[in-house]
Amino acid sequence: MSENTTYREAVKRAIHKAMKEDERVFLMGEDVGRYGGSYAVSMGFLEEFGSERIIDTPLCESGFTGAGIGAAVNGMRPIVEIMTINFSFLALDQIINSASKLLYMSGGQFNVPIVIRMATGGGNQLGAQHSHSLEGWYAHVPGLKVLTPATVQDAYDMVGLALDHPDPILIFENSNLYNTKGELDTNATPLPIGKAKIHREGKDLTLLTYGVNLLKALKAHERLAKEGIDVEVIDLRSLRPLDDEAIMASVKKTHRVMIVDEGWKSGSISAEIMARINEQAFYELDAPMVRVCSAEVPFPYAEHLERAAMPQVDEIVAMAHKVMEES
Amino acid sequence: MNIADIKKTIIKEILNIAPEIEEAEIVDDENIQHSLEIDSFDFLKILIALNEKLGVEVPEADYTKVDTLNKMVDYFSKRL
Amino acid sequence: MSEFIMPSLGADMESAVLMEWKIKEGDKVKKGDIIAEVETSKGVIEIEIFEDGIVEKLLVEPETECKVGTPLAIIHSVSERINISPAAKKRAKELGVDLEKLASQTKGTINLSQVEATDEKTETKAPTTDGMRQAIARAMSKSNTEIPHYYLSTSINMTAALKWLEELNSQRPIGERILPAALLIHAIVLALKKVPQLNGFWQNDTQEIISEINPGIAIALRKGGLITPAILNTQEMNLNETMHSLDDLITRTRTGKLKGGEMTQQTITITNLGDLGIESVFGVIYPPQVAIVGIGNIMDVPWAENDMLCARKVVKVTLAGDHRATDGRIGAQFLDKLDKILQKPEELL
Numbered sequence: 001m002s003e004n005t006t007y008r009e010a011v012k013r014a015i016h017k018a019m020k021e022d023e024r025v026f027l028m029g030e031d032v033g034r035y036g037g038s039y040a041v042s043m044g045f046l047e048e049f050g051s052e053r054i055i056d057t058p059l060c061e062s063g064f065t066g067a068g069i070g071a072a073v074n075g076m077r078p079i080v081e082i083m084t085i086n087f088s089f090l091a092l093d094q095i096i097n098s099a100s101k102l103l104y105m106s107g108g109q110f111n112v113p114i115v116i117r118m119a120t121g122g123g124n125q126l127g128a129q130h131s132h133s134l135e136g137w138y139a140h141v142p143g144l145k146v147l148t149p150a151t152v153q154d155a156y157d158m159v160g161l162a163l164d165h166p167d168p169i170l171i172f173e174n175s176n177l178y179n180t181k182g183e184l185d186t187n188a189t190p191l192p193i194g195k196a197k198i199h200r201e202g203k204d205l206t207l208l209t210y211g212v213n214l215l216k217a218l219k220a221h222e223r224l225a226k227e228g229i230d231v232e233v234i235d236l237r238s239l240r241p242l243d244d245e246a247i248m249a250s251v252k253k254t255h256r257v258m259i260v261d262e263g264w265k266s267g268s269i270s271a272e273i274m275a276r277i278n279e280q281a282f283y284e285l286d287a288p289m290v291r292v293c294s295a296e297v298p299f300p301y302a303e304h305l306e307r308a309a310m311p312q313v314d315e316i317v318a319m320a321h322k323v324m325e326e327s
Numbered sequence: 328m329n330i331a332d333i334k335k336t337i338i339k340e341i342l343n344i345a346p347e348i349e350e351a352e353i354v355d356d357e358n359i360q361h362s363l364e365i366d367s368f369d370f371l372k373i374l375i376a377l378n379e380k381l382g383v384e385v386p387e388a389d390y391t392k393v394d395t396l397n398k399m400v401d402y403f404s405k406r407l
Numbered sequence: 408m409s410e411f412i413m414p415s416l417g418a419d420m421e422s423a424v425l426m427e428w429k430i431k432e433g434d435k436v437k438k439g440d441i442i443a444e445v446e447t448s449k450g451v452i453e454i455e456i457f458e459d460g461i462v463e464k465l466l467v468e469p470e471t472e473c474k475v476g477t478p479l480a481i482i483h484s485v486s487e488r489i490n491i492s493p494a495a496k497k498r499a500k501e502l503g504v505d506l507e508k509l510a511s512q513t514k515g516t517i518n519l520s521q522v523e524a525t526d527e528k529t530e531t532k533a534p535t536t537d538g539m540r541q542a543i544a545r546a547m548s549k550s551n552t553e554i555p556h557y558y559l560s561t562s563i564n565m566t567a568a569l570k571w572l573e574e575l576n577s578q579r580p581i582g583e584r585i586l587p588a589a590l591l592i593h594a595i596v597l598a599l600k601k602v603p604q605l606n607g608f609w610q611n612d613t614q615e616i617i618s619e620i621n622p623g624i625a626i627a628l629r630k631g632g633l634i635t636p637a638i639l640n641t642q643e644m645n646l647n648e649t650m651h652s653l654d655d656l657i658t659r660t661r662t663g664k665l666k667g668g669e670m671t672q673q674t675i676t677i678t679n680l681g682d683l684g685i686e687s688v689f690g691v692i693y694p695p696q697v698a699i700v701g702i703g704n705i706m707d708v709p710w711a712e713n714d715m716l717c718a719r720k721v722v723k724v725t726l727a728g729d730h731r732a733t734d735g736r737i738g739a740q741f742l743d744k745l746d747k748i749l750q751k752p753e754e755l756l
Contacts, residue, residue, distance in 0.1 A: 282493050285492060368586065374581055387573055
């Protein structure tokens with residue numbers, strides 16, 4: 001049975017279900033308890049599960065992420081909520097030096113089944129320091145898995161998939177998605193980690209994206225369809241591992257590629273995807289690959305400037321025209 | 328062999344002799360030589376093939392009785 | 408791509424006569440090369456080109472007066488680099504499409520769809536490519552420019568021949584029946600034996616009569632295009648063999664299995680548009696042949712015979728002859744022989 005609900009509610013229900021079913025699961029982070037979560041995901045949890053399993057932490061990402069890693073190594077199933085990606089830099093050492101490497105450095109003795117959730121993305125006039133989309137950075141690191149739920153269904157499914165996984169998983173929830181609505185079927189079999197999803201089939205152009213930009217891509221798809229340009233929209237879902245198979249299959253079909261990513265271009269996940277297509281499907285390309293990314297500037301505070309700095313539907317449509325003209 | 332089978336056989340042989348033709352182009356009541364640009368050679372070959380398949384030989388005098396698909400079906404079904 | 412225009416060779420110059428091209432189509436030219444001579448009021452002047460490239464097309468014939476600014480030639484600039492998309496490159500390799508040729512017809516980037524479009528031209532329309540159309544165009548233009556045609560036409564009463572044929576066919580199994588087309592071809596071959604001057608070539612200002620009679624038969628390919636492969640050595644064939652060879656030739660033509668000789672050794676052309684209901688055909692001779700025989704539709708017409716008007720089956724046969732090789736008299740003899748032969752069909756077997 002599927003029902004229409006919000007992304008926020010989907011994440012909340014997934015955590016709730018995990019807490020109910022598995023005593024090892026607990027939630028830890030800034031304001032997750034008394035405040036109910038910065039994005040209100042854990043509203044009411046403290047009352048229901050108590051302060052041992054819903055832990056309000058000090059403002060110290062390095063400390064509570066490290067504590068989570070320790071708990072995971074010792075058999076717990078922690079969900080660590082870092083308020084936003086912008087604060088995760090304070091926990092980089094824990095995530096990259098500890099979480100991603102303990103399995104390797106212990107010769108396979110200690111795996112780290114931690115789930116670290118954080119909000120990501122700009123577009124809310126939060127200024128240069130609080131508007132990052134750096135999930136692509138984390139995808140650089142072996143030993144981590146990077147999930148980017150874009151739909152209500154994935155918001156729900158990915159929590160469960162991550163908790164079932166023996167290794168550290170980062171889930172990036174774009175803050176603009178919490179209020180979006182969509183169908184949720186809590187009994188559906190989740191699409192596994194590492195599998196991309198084709199949201200719209202098309203034959204002219206492969207549009208690869210993830211997270212909140214899926215919504216912009218779908219709008220662009222609609223506009224382009226009216227002009228007779230048949231865009232295949234693929235939600236990557238996971239930035240590490242990337243679903244090379246699905247990407248190449250689509251390139252083989254359309255021979256044209258556009259990547260939409262809120263990250264900056266330089267050294268980004270969009271660059272990585274282009275490199276892989278170049279390595280694996282060069283002779284399928286009928287036009288240069290293109291990207292719509294954020295402008296390479298610190299995110300502006302001014303609303304109109306911020307909008308101009310981020311990928312928008314108009315830009316996606318214009319870029320699609322350009323690709324189609326070139327081939 | 329019923330009428331549908333005969334029709335199917337005739338269409339199959341026409342397409343065999345003239346593979347460029349689309350099945351949809353073969354209209355029941357049109358002169359096949361004119362509508363399908365089948366020349367006298369193809370026409371004879373179609374009749375030869377149908378003779379092999381159906382065992383009915385069409386004498387030259389009867390060519391006008393088999394110049395459309397419907398007439399062919401009718402002609403062969405009466406003689407099978 | 409750029410146009411090379413008649414340059415202004417002095418403030419008072421309005422036009423000049425292009426006297427001679429120093430280049431031809433397909434030549435590579437370099438900036439500064441002398442490409443033509445023009446005659447102005449001041450005398451003959453050599454003109455040079457100002458860019459590197461390939462001569463795509465000469466637009467003006469020598470000894471033509473051209474105003475300043477008139478395009479004289481199209482130059483394909485070599486600096487226009489042609490990009491080929493990786494997918495196009497791969498597909499071209501798979502399909503065997505000649506990218507260099509395609510590049511010469513393309514501006515900018517060659518992509519997948521262009522390669523595939525080229526392939527469609529070469530594949531599905533196999534022998535009926537633009538190439539074939541162009542070959543026909545060239546041969547026919549040459550024919551009409553060079554060959555002084557004369558035309559003769561006669562109506563031949565086919566009643567007796569067809570009656571005889573009907574009789575013959577009624578005694579034969581369907582697979583051995585003779586078509587009127589084969590009967591006519593055979594009769595034409597017999598007539599050519601009596602009037603051999605029409606069977607052969609006009610080359611180097613001399614007529615060459617050929618003893619083998621290899622009539623090229625115009626065969627339409629249903630999806631467009633027309634070719635005229637020969638039935639070789641019909642002079643040795645009887646009617647049955649002619650029918651059999653014609654059958655074989657048409658089948659192989661339409662399945663693309665012709666032999667080389669059949670496409671090159673025609674000594675005369677026979678074109679039969681009767682199946683399309685055409686009354687008479689006035690053909691254009693395929694050089695270096697010297698004649699083409701056109702056969703129309705066999706029709707029921709009113710026919711005067713023994714002071715009586717009656718209905719008869721009649722075909723119009725037309726001869727186009729090369730007046731350099733033969734005169735109308737020869738052509739008339741041929742048509743007369745043909746008529747006589749067809750009146751005695753029993754001798755055709």
